[in-house]
Amino acid sequence: MITAEEIREKYVRNHPSPFCPGCGGGMVLNAMSRAVESAGIDKKDVVAVSGIGCAAWIPSPHWRVDTLHTTHGRAVAFASGVKIADRDLEVMVVSGDGDCAGIGGNHLLHGARNNIDLNVIMVNNGLYAMTGGQVAPTTEHDEKTLTTPYGNPASSFEVAEVVKAAGASHVARWTTYHMKELVKEVEKAVDTKGFSFIEVLAQCPTRKGKKEGMTGIEMLEWYKENTSKDQDSEKMYVGTFCDVERPELTEEIYRQIERLGGE
Amino acid sequence: MSERIEIKIDRDMCKGCGICIKYCPKEVLARSEDLNQYDNHYPEVVSADKCISCRRCELYCPDFAIEVKEVKDEKEEKE
Known part of the structure; x- marks a missing residue:
């Protein structure tokens, strides 16, 4: 097993990171590495x-690794271009819930429909944290945020179910409490040919935790108590939603080029 | 040849979130009284002999600040 020091030397730059103490962002970086x-x-x-x-x-x-920091919500669209240009690359998209499901929701749906070989990791903290904690499409009903001080009147978006229905090959959901499972799931996503989507529920102790009087550790404990690996349970399901084989976009494009005699 | 478990804590990388202390199954770590350069209470090893080298602290640390190493005991090797 790789040690923390080896990860820091091989996979991490500009350390310490700008994340708040107890943020789930660093844990996702750890899992991906x-x-x-x-x-x-x-x-x-x-x-x-x-x-x-x-x-x-x-x-x-x-x-x-090589990174592309793109415009708001367009990460999946840029990543599709990268993948089609060079299909030997392993393209990872790391995006927040507001970026991926809110502003870039349509790109996400069509990425899943195209079933292009991307690995999308959506870090879901339930609000727009960077701008101060405004309501997002993934904010739970009745939850208080900066822009919904009396509770969110709308309901949240079941992103994993939506992406599954849109036609992705591999869809899963985990939390930062389930680190071992998360590492294995990212590994599986990398191996999958087709659109892989992993929703990671990650704690935001600053924007969400302070509003609810919870620390990062208390939020991790909340994930532990309120999630279940049993699909029939009343608690939130964590695990694999689907893992199916479907035609992959770049492969189909290159096959078409070959059939038409192009190079 | 026996192996010794060494817990390395990078104090200045620590942001003092306390996740490693909470998720250690054997309560090896505790919050320090002292502060690091960013005014955070870093973890301290209080009972190193209890460590079972599960490396959960290392897996959960968001800042790569803690590391569990299994070091071969040099003294016994010489004997």
Whole structure:
């Protein structure tokens, strides 16, 4: 098993990171580095694409691979371009919930429909944390945020279910409490041919925790108590939603080019 | 040949979130009284002999500040 010092030397740059104490962002960085290491991929073949927000700072500039820091919500669109241009690259998209499901929601749906070979990690903290904690599409009903001080009147978005329905090959949900499972799931996503989507519930102790009077550790404990690996349980399900084989976009494009006699 | 477990804590990388202390199954770590350069209470090893080298602290640390190493005991090796 790779040690923390080895990860820091091989996969992390500009340390210490700008994340708040107890933030789940660093834990996602830890999980991704371990997954890439144990999958045996050369980090020169990895490209990480991110949009705007706290979660977008996880790969760019802090992950020591090639990174693209793009416009708000467009990470999946940029990543699709990277993948089609060079299909040997392992393209990772790390995006927050506001970036991925809110502003870039349509790109996410069509990425899943196209079933292009991307690994999308959506770090879900339930609000727009970087701008002060405004309500996001993933904010739970009745939850208080900066812009909904009396509770969120709307309901939240079940992003994993939506992406599954849109046609992604591999969809899963974990939390930062489930670190071991998360590392294995990222490894599985890297191996999957097709659109892989992992929703990671991550604690935000500053914007969300302070509003609810919870620390980062208390939020991790909340994830432990309120999630279940049993699909029939009343608690929130964590685990794999689907793992199916479907035609992959870049492969189909290159096959078409070959059939038409192009190079 | 026996192996010794060494817990390395990088004080200045620590942000004092306390996740390692909370998730250690054997209560090896505790919050320090002193502060590091960013005014955070870093973890301190209070009972190193209890460590089972599960490396959970290392897996959970968001800042790569703690590391568990299994070091071969040099003294016994010489004997």
